[in-house]
Every structure is written in C-alpha cells, then in structure tokens.
Amino acid sequence: xxxxxxxxxxxxxxxxxxxxxxxxxxxxxxxxxxxxxxxxxxxxxxxxxxxxxxxxxxxxxxxxxxxxxxxxxxxxxxxxxxxxxxxxxxxxxxxxxxxxxxxxxxxxxxxxxxxxxxxxxxxxxxxxxxxxxxxxxxxxxxxxxxxxxxxxx
Amino acid sequence: xxxxxxxxxxxxxxxxxxxxxxxxxxxxxxxxxxxxxxxxxxxxxxxxxxxxxxxxxxxxxxxxxxxxxxxxxxxxxxxxxxxxxxxxxxxxxxxxxxxxxxxxxxxxxxxxxxxxxxxxxxxxxxxxxxxxxxxxxxxxxxxxxxxxxxxxxxxxxxxxxxxxxxxxxxxxxxxxxxxxxxxxxxxxxxxxxxxxxxxxxxxxxxxxxxxxxxxxxxxxxxxxxxxxxxxxxxxxxxxxxxxxxxxxxxxxxxxxxxxxxxxxxxxxxxxxxxxxxxxxxxxxxxxxxxxxxxxxxxxxxxxxxxxxxxxxxxxxxxxxxxxxxxxxxxxxxxxxxxxxxxxxx
Numbered sequence: 375x376x377x378x379x380x381x382x383x384x385x386x387x388x389x390x391x392x393x394x395x396x397x398x399x400x401x402x403x404x405x406x407x408x409x410x411x412x413x414x415x416x417x418x419x420x421x422x423x424x425x426x427x428x429x430x431x432x433x434x435x436x437x438x439x440x441x442x443x444x445x446x447x448x449x450x451x452x453x454x455x456x457x458x459x460x461x462x463x464x465x466x467x468x469x470x471x472x473x474x475x476x477x478x479x480x481x482x483x484x485x486x487x488x489x490x491x492x493x494x495x496x497x498x499x500x501x502x503x504x505x506x507x508x509x510x511x512x513x514x515x516x517x518x519x520x521x522x523x524x525x526x527x
Numbered sequence: 528x529x530x531x532x533x534x535x536x537x538x539x540x541x542x543x544x545x546x547x548x549x550x551x552x553x554x555x556x557x558x559x560x561x562x563x564x565x566x567x568x569x570x571x572x573x574x575x576x577x578x579x580x581x582x583x584x585x586x587x588x589x590x591x592x593x594x595x596x597x598x599x600x601x602x603x604x605x606x607x608x609x610x611x612x613x614x615x616x617x618x619x620x621x622x623x624x625x626x627x628x629x630x631x632x633x634x635x636x637x638x639x640x641x642x643x644x645x646x647x648x649x650x651x652x653x654x655x656x657x658x659x660x661x662x663x664x665x666x667x668x669x670x671x672x673x674x675x676x677x678x679x680x681x682x683x684x685x686x687x688x689x690x691x692x693x694x695x696x697x698x699x700x701x702x703x704x705x706x707x708x709x710x711x712x713x714x715x716x717x718x719x720x721x722x723x724x725x726x727x728x729x730x731x732x733x734x735x736x737x738x739x740x741x742x743x744x745x746x747x748x749x750x751x752x753x754x755x756x757x758x759x760x761x762x763x764x765x766x767x768x769x770x771x772x773x774x775x776x777x778x779x780x781x782x783x784x785x786x787x788x789x790x791x792x793x794x795x796x797x798x799x800x801x802x803x804x805x806x807x808x809x810x811x812x813x814x815x816x817x818x819x820x821x822x823x824x825x826x827x828x829x830x831x832x833x834x835x836x837x838x839x840x841x842x843x844x845x846x847x848x849x850x851x852x853x854x855x856x857x858x859x860x861x862x863x864x865x866x867x868x869x870x871x872x
Contacts, residue, residue, distance in 0.1 A: 396769070
C-alpha cells in the first residue's frame, strides 16, 4: 500500500470513527458547569461579604476567601468526594480556585506511596506545575507590555 | 510452507491443547457487574489488604495463579512454563506476583491483548513438544492503571462517552497436553499485525484497536476459507461499544456479516447503565476475566462448541502519546472448541 492510499484509508476510517463515537453531552455539561461554577463563586462572594462586614481589609478578605475555598477543596479531595463532585460539575469545579487546589492535592495523595521526595514532592505539581510556569511567563510579558505602554503614553 | 502454518496469521495445532482449568479473581466493581456471581474470588476492596494498588495487583496475580493450578489438580512443579503479563511498567504486577511460585517464567506484553497472546504462545509451546503444562494469565488494576496512564484518581475530571474503564482482576488458565473430552481445547492460534489507523485519542481506545481485530478476523477467514458462521461465539478483546460497532462495520465492508454471535469482552464485563462505565471495560483483565468466568464455563458445559476468542491491545505508552504518536493496535486470537456432552447439558 503506498502512502496516499494509506492516508485515504485512514481518513475514511476517521469518518467511520466519528460516526460510531457518541458525543459528550456538551449542552448538559455546560449547564451543569455554569450552575455549579456559579454556586462556588456565590459562596466566595458570601464569604467576602462576611469578612468585609467583620472589618477585614480588601486584600485580607481576598486571602481569607481563597484560603477557605482551597482548604475545602483539599479536604474534599482527601475524603475522595471531589472526584465525584468534579465528575458532575466538570469545568464548574475545575475553573475556580477549587480546581487548582484539587490538581495539587490529588497527585500528592496518589504518589505518596513513592516516598516524600520522589513521590509526593516531585509529583505534587505535575498537573498544576504548567499552570504556574505559564502563568508566571505570561505575567512577565504583560508586565513588559504595561511598562512599554506607560513609556509611550 | 511449514506444515502447521495455514497462512501469514494462522497456525493449526497438530493435537488439541486442553484447557484444564480456569480461575478468575475480580475487583469490587467487577463483582457488582453482570458476571459477578461467576468469579472464583472477589475483592472486598481494591487494595486487597495491601498498602499499595500495585502490591494489590501482584497479590491478585499470585492468588489467582495458584488457584488455577489447584483447580487443575496440579502443583507448581507440574507446570513447565508460566506466561503472563499486565499493564504496569516492566510488567511488575506479574513479576512480583509470581516470583515466589518458582515456575520458569515468560513475561509478555500485549497490552489488553495479553491473555490471547499468552494462550497462543502456551498452546504452541505444548504442541511443539516443549512443555506438557503451561500456566497463562493476565492482570490489570483500575487504580494502578489510571495512575500510570491517566490522571490521579482524586482529580475531578469528566470521562468522555468513548472512554473505557480498566478492569481490576486476573484471569488464568492451565493449558495441558494431557486432557480429556470434558475439557475445552485450543485448535488454532492467530497472531495479528500491528495496525495503526492514526487514532490519537487515548479516550477512544476501541477505535484505535478495532482495525487490528477486523484485519486479523478477515485474514483468518481468508486463510482458513471459513465464515463467521463456523463459530458459535466470536468475542473480541476490550473494544467496548464504540469498537464493536466499528469492527462490525469493517467486517461488513469486507463482505462478512457478524450477527448476534459476535460480542465484545468490554461489553460483557460491566453494565454500562448502572455502573457508569461509558464504552465498557478494558485492561488485560477484561478479556481474561470474561473468558475464565463466562466462556470457559459455557465451553466446558458444551453450550458453546466453537469460539474465536480475540483479545485486543492498544500498544502505546504515556510517553509516546505525549510525543504525539498515534495509538497502534494489535489482536491475538485463539480458536477454542468443546466436545463436551453432545448438546446434552
């Protein structure tokens, strides 16, 4: 079989696969993510209102809200409940800070068996690591653009 | 051509290689599935009393292998070779599982097709006169496989409808030269080519492996001039619903109709609606468990006279996938017959 025949065959098969493979229920997934993500953000807002009412500064309030949401996600991950919630909510739990906390806690638990250094220590950021790296890199570029924009204006 | 070879992919054994016993050890989720009552040992929890999932899988291997030997009324010293494999890196589940049993060991890797590969090799060793009794098996563990191939268990992510659920357990059989008519026996061994149709989605393994199964089946029918009707049951590996649909379509395009005699082990092992397993089961243990818990018994009772058992495997690694390589598929088949009972159960 020559190369072009092979590619043709693969293309035909790819169409067959598309037809045979059921699609994810995108609309339902989006609705669930929208509602559950909204609920998490509303909880965050309620906490924020509470702390501000208690007289905390703007910065400290943000810190306290994040800490509580992170602690709750890590606790739920440790109890094995976050996976089940995440299966239902999808992006609803991944996108807020809850998803970030879960992505650090779950490999930490999983790889503890390989020891504190090469297991937990090394693997803890295998999911969150890229987010931190590219988040930092992006912030550098944004900083440069900001600096240049200020020089020009 | 060498006498025993019927073609590029099929060999015919001179003498039947009997399957003296079959043992199955299954995880908790598997025991709650449609085949639950047929397993010999079921696990209360997936750690099986061990500290890690990997140790649990090795213990499953150890206990199930020993059970297979015992059910064949043999001891480890009667077994000439042990041929097993699993999904973990460097097949450590098998190695640590059988290292205490002291049987000459042949480790094999065919991903989820391992049971077919091991049975075929074992049968050829016996028919070649190199062994009298061979112990073969395959194992996998959901948690250990997820850890190695996918994301940590506690990660809150969603699985697409085409994804499959790695089966926890071990299936093992003892093959022997010295059997009787009450035992099912292997008559032919089929070995597939590596088939790569450029599927890259690790959440659609059925689609990646289906062409391998379809090509080997087509090659077998051509080499033996047989038709699907020759068999009472044709069971492919762990293609699941998506892969089974594709095999049926691929065979139809070659002019062969697979009717209700065709099933897939990935569909047999779980109830997709109540167990939320999406496209079905997968993993080395999937076909191994379905064969040992279900088909072996039906063959031994004479309810199936001829079957084509064809486990399939996806031959990729996390590294090859991350480097953008596609997922090559493989299929290994064995033809198993039964003379039992002449239809009287």
